[in-house]
Amino acid sequence: MHRANAAPRCSAKSKRSGKPCRDPAVRGWAVCRMHGAGGSAKPGYAHPNWKHGGRSGETVELRKLVNAPGRESRNVVDSME
Template identity: 55%
Template sequence: MKSDGNPVSKAHAAPRCTAKSKRTGERCKGPAVKGWTVCRFHGARGGHGPGKANPAYKHGMRTREWEEMRKAINDLVRMKKDIEELISE
């Protein structure tokens, strides 16, 4: 596509959205958001961020940090039990 000063030419040259229609099976013809494979209508930059800014945040007991800490504690408890077994033999 030739760039003749038209501001819309960038949108025409942009990669297209990869979303497909359930009904017709045709691909969306909208321009994909930079860094994404879909357009803004099909989910690019959608959703909420993690943490207290998320409206579904209740108490933090299911956050990624909490889950990692719980797994680390469980690993330590398992190691303690293994060591106790070795000592008692």
């Protein structure tokens, strides 16, 4: 039981009281399981909230590349008038 009590503690603090969390930190993390240790979701299609990808970074960049020539041609036409 001594080893369990000697474990490093979570570094998170309460917003309300300002006191630190007293739970043991997960091995390799500075916080406990309740405060986000190992809890990040995978990006992109594997993320649980993934809908369709229409606003993903890759799609937005591709849309910019596809629309750039049309924008440039409109600017040229507008400058000629």
